[in-house]
Amino acid sequence: MSFSVHPGEVIGFLGPNGAGKSTLLKIMAGLLEANAGRVAVFGKSVAENPRIASMNIGLMLENNPLPQKLRVGEYLRFRARMKGIASAEIHRHVEKIMRYCDLYYKARHRPIASLSKGFRQRVGVAEALLGTPSVVILDEPTIGLDPHQILLFRQLIETFRGRYTFIISSHILSEIEVLCDRVLILHQGRLIADGDVTHLRKEFISHITLTLKLQCDASQITAFEKKYPQWKYRLLRTDVSRHSHTLAIDFPDQVEEKRAVWEAVFAYDAWKILETEEKKPTLEDIFLVATRRYWDSESLKL
C-alpha cells in the first residue's frame, strides 16, 4: 500500500479485524519495524530516524493504556517533559492542552483510575496533543464510549480540525464518516480504497436508493417495473393485511435520473404513497462493497 497524508487532514482508517490497521499505525509511530516498505515523516524515514516519529507524531494507542495511580496533571506534565518541552513552558503548555480537552477544571487533580472512560479518552487525546506534534494518531478512540461521550469526542476533534493532522482508526463507521476528510479502507494488509466519502461512493456504489412504502396490489408494482426497466427494484417487505409494500428503487446518482424517478413515482396513480425515503449509500455500505469486491477478486485469482 502507498498513501500520503497532507497537513491538516483528518484521515479515517477502516478495516475488518485483522486488516492491519493497528500494526500500520504502530509502524507509522515507530513502535514496530516494518518487514518491507518505508514510512516517512517530512520525507525522513521513520525506521532510519526513530526520533522523527517520536518528535512529530502523537499517538493514542488502542485501549488507551494509562498509569492508573498518577493524577492527570502529573501524568501530562511527565509526558510533556519527556517530549522535550522546555521546563519554563511545561505548566503553560499542559494547562492549555488540559483546557482544550476540558480536563483542567474537572479532572486535573484526579487520579486516572478514578476517571470515567470518556475522560480517560480525553487524557489519551491530550497526551497525544502534547508538544504540538504534526500528526496525531488515534487508534480506536471511541471504543467503549457511550453516544454522549462519542459526541463530546467528536466535538473535541472538531476543535482541533485544521490545526493538527489526524489519523483515526475506528470500527464505528458513522464516526469516521462524520469526522474524516478522507477514508482509507484496509483489508488483509492492503489498501483497497482511498478517498473522500463522495469519491468512494462514486467508485463503489454509484446509485441512490429511494425507498417507498406503498398501498397497492403487487401486480401494480410489477407493472411499474416493466414500465421503467432502467432502474433496479427490490421488494423489501409486504404486509398482506394492509395491502402495503415496501419497495426500494436503485437509480444512478445523477440529477436527471433523480428527477425522472421522483416524477415517475408520483405520476403513477395505481398506488398510494404512504412514505418515501431517499438514501445515499453510507460508509458502511461502501465498506461492505469494497471488502466484498476485494474478496471476489482474490477468490477469482485462486
Next chain:
Amino acid sequence: MKKFYFLCANELRMMGYSSVAYVVAVAFLLTMGFLFLFLLEEYTRFAQSELLAVAFFKTFWIPTLLVVPAITSSIFANRLEDGTFASLRVLPIRLSSIIMGDWLVAYSYYMILWTMALFFPWITQKMFPEVAQQMPFFPMSFTLGGWSFIALSGSFFIAIGLFTSSWVKSSLVSGVLTFVLLLAHFLSGEGLRRWEALTGKTFGSHLWSPDYYNVFLQMEDFCRGIVDTRVLVFYLAGTIFFLFLAHLMLSRHAV
C-alpha cells in the same frame, strides 16, 4: 540525561503511590528487626565465634528472597500486561534508558531499606548501652563491609528481577522466577561446598572454586574488609548481563 532524570523521578513517584512499596518496607523491617532481636538474644546468652555484625549481615538472603521479587516483579510485567510499556516506548527515549531508570529506582529503594535496617543496632546501642558495653557490637569497618556487599550483590539481584519481569507478562510468575533464581544462587555455592565435604570430591580448578560463588563466604570476606576482585567482577558482570537480557526481551516483545 535530563529525560533520564525525569523518567527516574516519575518511577519514584509511581513507587510512592504504590501500596506494595509500603507493605514491602514494613515486612522487610519487621523481618530484619526480628532477626536482629533473635541474634542479639543468642549473643547475650552464649559466646559466639563471629561478630554479631557478621551474623546479622549473613541473614541478608532471607529478606532478599522476599523483597527483590516483590519490588521487581511488577516493573515490566504489569506494564507489558496493561499496555503502558508501549506508551512509554512512544516517547523519545531509548529502551536502555527506561531499563536503567527502573533498575536505578528499584535498586535505590532496596538500598534505602537496608540502610534503614542498620538503624536497629544503632537504636539498641543508644537505648541499651550496657548491652553494647558487654560485647563488640557493630564495628564501623564490619558494618561498612557488610553494607558494601549488600550494595554490590543487590545490583545483581535487582537485575535478575528486572530480567524475569521483562520475560513474562504476569507479575506473579515473574516473582516466582526471581525467587527461584535467587534461591539457586544462594544455595549453589554453599551446596557445592557441602557436597565436596560429603563426597570428598573437589569441584573447580586452581583458577576457580565453588567458594567464589558462596554468598555467605563472600559476605564474611566483605565484613572483614577482604574485597576479592573476582566477586566484584562476577556481580558487576552479572548485573550487566541480566540487564542486557532484559533489553533483549523487551525489544522483542510486540507492543
